[in-house]
Amino acid sequence: MKKKNPGLSQEKIDELMNKERTQAVNIIKEALDKGESVAILDYGDPTIWSGWSWIQEYFTDEKIEIIAGLRARSKITSHFDAPIHPAWLRCSSVK
Structure with missing residues (x-):
């Protein structure tokens, strides 16, 4: 986000990131409500660090399975x- 928008303040970048994350969470929740399974493909080693880990705070009741x-x-x-x-x-x- 910062590379795409070098002139933005950190506050504005955080705001845009939160907006994108909320949209992604809503799409996932809609799919889960329909009984669908959801997969998130991401880079990184999930045993060390991965960019998707923020999503766990939105899905505390759902089963999350990590497949490296x-x-x-x-x-x-x-x-x-x-x-x-x-x-x-x-x-x-x-x-």
């Missing part, structure tokens, strides 16, 4: 048949 996807680090180590060791990842180059 294939992380890039796991993909790289699998592809090169190498250990998941941070030193290896820093020193190796992907060709």
Whole structure:
């Protein structure tokens, strides 16, 4: 939001973010009220940090299930048949 609107104050950015989040929550609640399942696809590792975590405060009664996807680090180590060791990842180059 800040990159798209560099001239806006933090207060205005927060206001716009809250508006977008409210719209998203309303769409999700409408779908849940119809008995539909909802999936949120997002970046990040949900065991460390993910951009969707704010939504949990709006859905305290609903069941939220986190299904982690294939992380890039796991993909790289699998592809090169190498250990998941941070030193290896820093020193190796992907060709």
